[in-house]
Amino acid sequence: MAKRLPLIAGNWKMNNNHLEAIALVQKLAFGLNDKDYDNAEVVVLPPFTDLRSVQTLVDGDKLKIGYGAQDISAQDKGAYTGEISGAMLAKLDCSYVLVGHSERREYHNEDDALVNAKVKAAYRHGIVPILCVGEGLEVRKAGQQVEHVLAQLDGALKEVTAEQAERIVVAYEPVWAIGTGEVATPGDAQEVCAAVRARLAELYSPEVAGAVRVLYGGSVKGDNAPGIMAEDDVDGALVGGACLKADEFVKVIRFGER
Numbered sequence: 244m245a246k247r248l249p250l251i252a253g254n255w256k257m258n259n260n261h262l263e264a265i266a267l268v269q270k271l272a273f274g275l276n277d278k279d280y281d282n283a284e285v286v287v288l289p290p291f292t293d294l295r296s297v298q299t300l301v302d303g304d305k306l307k308i309g310y311g312a313q314d315i316s317a318q319d320k321g322a323y324t325g326e327i328s329g330a331m332l333a334k335l336d337c338s339y340v341l342v343g344h345s346e347r348r349e350y351h352n353e354d355d356a357l358v359n360a361k362v363k364a365a366y367r368h369g370i371v372p373i374l375c376v377g378e379g380l381e382v383r384k385a386g387q388q389v390e391h392v393l394a395q396l397d398g399a400l401k402e403v404t405a406e407q408a409e410r411i412v413v414a415y416e417p418v419w420a421i422g423t424g425e426v427a428t429p430g431d432a433q434e435v436c437a438a439v440r441a442r443l444a445e446l447y448s449p450e451v452a453g454a455v456r457v458l459y460g461g462s463v464k465g466d467n468a469p470g471i472m473a474e475d476d477v478d479g480a481l482v483g484g485a486c487l488k489a490d491e492f493v494k495v496i497r498f499g500e501r
């Protein structure tokens with residue numbers, strides 16, 4: 244089976260206006276070389292208002308950095324004030340979209356049914372969903388993390404075909420590790436990422452499970468990325484705080500060199 248190319252994605256969250264976005268992507272591109280792009284796929288996920296600027300820069304300078312959005316409407320068009328459709332994101336050449344980030348689940352009450360509708364909306368427009376799953380501290384303390392994450396996965400993948408599922412990216416982000424500096428151990432990440440892959444094999448096939456990239460996210464930095472990425476079932480990282488500084492993000496991308 245072909246080895247999965249690691250994916251290092253930077254979730255900017257609500258940071259950087261469109262001018263700051265250009266500066267950050269330029270700095271990132273300047274810090275990366277051909278070998279980096281051979282070793283990992285590099286993606287940034289800026290706010291909606293930055294996407295056109297990022298698209299223009301990536302196209303104009305022929306950068307090998309990919310990009311995508313942090314959310315997508317479940318609807319395709321119409322009277323949905325404030326929403327952004329998959330068609331709009333596709334027109335901006337977005338390759339990826341985050342779906343079901345824990346901050347959307349928490350602050351916008353997104354449940355598994357809505358996450359499922361957004362996953363399907365992404366596929367309708369040819370955009371690859373980066374599906375976020377992860378447990379809170381109470382669930383972790385109760386030792387229920389695997390059951391919790393698999394229930395989120397099952398809910399998000401309802402009516403998603405094998406052909407679609409093969410292209411999905413799943414990001415395991417334990418909520419207690421997000422923005423807290425409290426990183427999961429490599430063993431914690433491996434346990435849940437392996438369980439996600441095993442469930443994909445059950446729901447679809449070993450081929451689908453073998454193709455899907457499963458990322459870890461939650462306080463990933465340059466110095467802890469190598470240990471986490473060394474685990475068999477961890478195929479990359481979804482990075483928050485550390486992606487806002489180009490130098491630190493480059494260190495994460497070079498996880499294999501340390």
Ligand SMILES: O=C(CO)COP(=O)(O)O
Binds near residue numbers: 421422423424
């Ligand atoms: O939520 C995250 C990425 O989506 C992780 O954020 P931090 O890396 O800041 O913990």
